[in-house]
Amino acid sequence: MRPQPALARNAGELVLALLEQRQPAVAGSVLTDLDPDIRLQLRSSGCLQRTSVRQSIQIVDEAGTAAVDLQWLDAHQRYGLFDAADGWVIPDPEEITLYRLDTAWWLAWLTAELDLVNAGRPIELVADHAWDLGDFRVSRKQVVPLLFARRLRAPDVRAQFATALARRAGRSGGVILTSTRRVIETLKLPGAHCLMPVAESLTADAARFRLDAALIQGLYLGQPPDAAPMPVLDLSPDGMTLTIHGDVLHFRGAVQRAIVKQLVEAHRSGKRLRTGAVLAKAGSSADSLVKAFSGSPHWPTLSRHLRQEQGCCWFEP
Template identity: 25%
Template sequence: MREKKITREVFEFLLRLCEQSESRVSWNTLSETHGDIIGDVLASGFLKQGPNRNTVLCLTADDEFDVPVERDGTTGRFQYFHPEAGFRPVNPDQLRQYDLGLERFITLIAAGIGVPASQRVELLLEDLLWDLGDVQITRRTIPIFFVRRLDAPGNYERVHDALGEIGGRTGGLVMTSSRRLNRHIDVPGGHRIVQAITCMKRDSRYFEVDRAALSNFLGFPVPREGFSSDFRTAIINGESYRFTKKQAAVIEYLHQAGTPVHKNLLLAQAADTDQKNVIDLFRGGGKNHPAWGTLIRHDNRGHYWLEY
């Protein structure tokens, strides 16, 4: 299932939540601290209903402390006992908590990097380390891992040992949700540890991985971006593409249009072909062209455009 786009701001919030021990947030925190994005956060689908809180904060003239919540035996409503004012009602919203769906969130990151959907994310250490799979970066196959709470006591040692037991996959990236990364730490296998937030495109409103940044982290040369004069080759977001003459005509037409184009117009004016569907031009040998679904995007109404 392809996830719908989420904004960079929502992604950064989820990434911070990923660093918390239980990856849990209360309704109060969401509404009071992140009120401007609460709708987008909940609509993203990455939060699931967690257990209700069983205490609330009680404020007195001289102190503040947590007190237990109970149900009124007559009305069934939530309440707590205030030492100065007796029983007070509790809004059920105050008790709500949400948990981050870690597996789904990690899968989003894997898809954003370009790991094929056919590769399933593998859990290596419970709630700590995941193997996202292998991805092609500048024509090289690179293993990608994700770790959370790397700076929590004992976690680095566990991750170090787990990666040391993996054979045959070296020179990859270990992405982490941590924002406090000791630059002197390293892991076996020649893998490089990078903060996930630094792998995001800075100028995009949405969550998008900067593949040129990944190349840079790996020490690979970053090729010049753009299209060749005949549109037969392209380097977009660090990825190299080659096109046939008819494919290049479609790419050039979409590039010049700058907006979604209907397939009928695209096939008639750009490709000079009898094909009925655009995908037929970008499919061969039983698989789609690497640009399909990444550089070339479409909706369910027959419109196509380029996404850089």
């Protein structure tokens, strides 16, 4: 199936986020929280493949958040869990379904989007992480190899990628696009390669996810682009409007604005914050960010750009 020539901006951002996961998978419950149009486009495009079912779910009770294993119930022909108060609870099958991003679909999308030449079947350089897609035209008379790599933050991926590039006799140099948003400046790769995050190679179109071929050409050739790219993350002076990759989010509540302001300031200085400290400083009585933003129509979008791990939280737009 030939991919659509353009994705909605939000849909494309989610695809990039999935590509940065070790296993590019997403639960049906996450898709359910998306804008219906985005969810429909992701499913109809063919980029997601149904793979399996989650074996546990997160529940919130008086004791806090806990993971509960699901059991197969022959009587219902579905997975469920037992609750002392409610008896057997049967989750929506769609919410516990797991989908995997089809990387072949993504590579075909890139090939079509950039109108690559000499592009047959992608050549895998690092298993499930890096590919040679063909040639990209940087000028009327010059074409260069175009590669795509994901998860370049991972040391093992970087090492394997560097080794693979060093072995490419007769096909060195070119453009390397990556789903990793902030490429490590100290990353040294053999050959004359120009490394570009996909997120920084997009057009300024806030509605559609499109790559700016002219921008990529200019960066490769060392020429300044005609127009500055859209800011990745921007917060209005009053703290009420947050823009992330063209998504405009409005927050009226003082607590939510205070949380967002802390996260934006930390992002600008490259810091991670303790989630508990963020909530306390904002004057929130909630014990998690999801509860602090309960009822906000912008939480699904905001959460896609938030990372939480080991009690810390930070923006990763």
